[in-house]
Amino acid sequence: MTQVFTSISDFLAAPFDTLIDVRAPAEFAEDHVPGAINLPVLDDDERARVGTIYVQQSPFLARKVGGALVARNAAAHIEGPLADFEGNWKPLVYCWRGGQRSNSFATILRQIGWRVEVVEGGYKSWRRLVVKSLYDDPLPHKFVLIDGYTGTAKTDLIARVKAQGGQVIDLEGLANHRGSVFGNMGQQPAQKAFESALAVELSKLDPSKPTLVEAESSRIGQLYVPASIWAVMCAAPRIEVTASLSSRAIYLAQAYADIVQDAQLLEDLLTKLIPLQGYERVEAWKDLARAGNFVDLAGGLMAQHYDPRYKRSRAKHAPVVSATIDLCSMDEAARDQAAEQVIKVMNAL
Incomplete structure (x- = not known):
């Protein structure tokens, strides 16, 4: 399932145990939803590599290579920082725009039995709320x-x-x-x-x-x-x-x-x-x-x-x-x- 938020207050008050940003470390360092932890499904080099394959070779090959990398990185997160979470853990996941990275990771977590949901629109939806509150609205x-x-x-x-x-x-x-x-x-x-x-x-x-x-x-x-x-x-x-x-x-x-x-x-x-x-x-x-x-x-x-x-x-x-x-x-x-x-x-x- 996806979660839609219409205000910053609603986003931050969402009833989830952990907010997970699966973007690359450089993306997370520039900005992220306050309180989120970074569990990248592609690191900076991997993201650049997949992007290059997508442009220079084919979208299919990029998804194939990216899928393997996401699976390996997800396994490392499950065996590492997520190892101690119980079956009732409820995380909320987002990537750049709520696309393949967050949904791929969420699918793996759901198969384990965790009650995971994805932010519709990803980080970009958060950024729109910030811009609206600081620039668009009085x-x-x-x-x-x-x-x-x-x-x-x-x-x-x-x-x-x-x-x-x-x-x-x-x-x-x-x-x-x-x-x-x-x-x-x-x-x-x-x-x-x-x-x-x-x-x-x-x-x-x-x-x-x-x-x-x-x-x-x-x-x-x-x-x-x-x-x-x-x-x-x-x-x-x-x-x-x-x-x-x-x-x-x-x-x-x-x-x-x-x-x-x-x-x-x-x-x-x-x-x-x-x-x-x-x-x-x-x-x-x-x-x-x-x-x-x-x-x-x-x-x-x-x-x-x-x-x-x-x-x-x-x-x-x-x-x-x-x-x-x-x-x-x-x-x-x-x-x-x-x-x-x-x-x-x-x-x-």
Whole structure:
């Protein structure tokens, strides 16, 4: 049997024990339904080989070769990761478009006695739902943006608001990037995978309640914020967080400990600022880094680079600020209290 889904929520709530993506590892790595496991019936090389046979020789021969490969790989999965499943196990399987790969695998599993079903349209049906929610349909959610200079603990406050029961979307967390030249947190997901994760997060939210989102540009690292989300962000009211430069510098030196502890990485990142700030100024920042004076380095970067850019952006776009919260202190207690204030303002807007 095949399963048809008309929304992301329905897809994710389907009553199946395991969601199996049988596409090749490279396809799975680019994007997959969140929560799926990858049990490829053809690996990347095998898929390329079968495709070449299909084009250059004949579809029949491609199916013959592909069928043998699928059977061998299915046997390996049954004897390996599926070995401990009992007879009442109910998996849901999908491939690229709900065709031969998923149906071949499902047929073998059914013969064993497992209650397997296939996603009609495969991954492409999932992708259509994602595109519909992020690009085609207007977003029903009400966003409130948290804004402020670099170092005002906006990302930290988003996490605290969530911990206190507020609705949030952490764009930087989903993008695996902190949104600046120093923002690298490791490899970013592919654009499609970012969008899948974002669509899932949105599907969990109550549109009747406000959702806190950090004020970002339309690009986070190498990834782009989808159109419907960006449109709501541009029209959203803002809560501005303020703090002194000295407090922000101390906070940033701690928040970016992963970078300041890697001397070569920090030097390389500072070098990227030479076209914007000039050799002399960047060398002065590098001297602070070499001396381990990370608080003064953070202060200099904000005063001479980030704060002026923020001011220019604000002057250009003139966003409306609905409320301002001052972090007189940036310790744990102050940030918890600020998160409480943010929730109160969100609910009042």
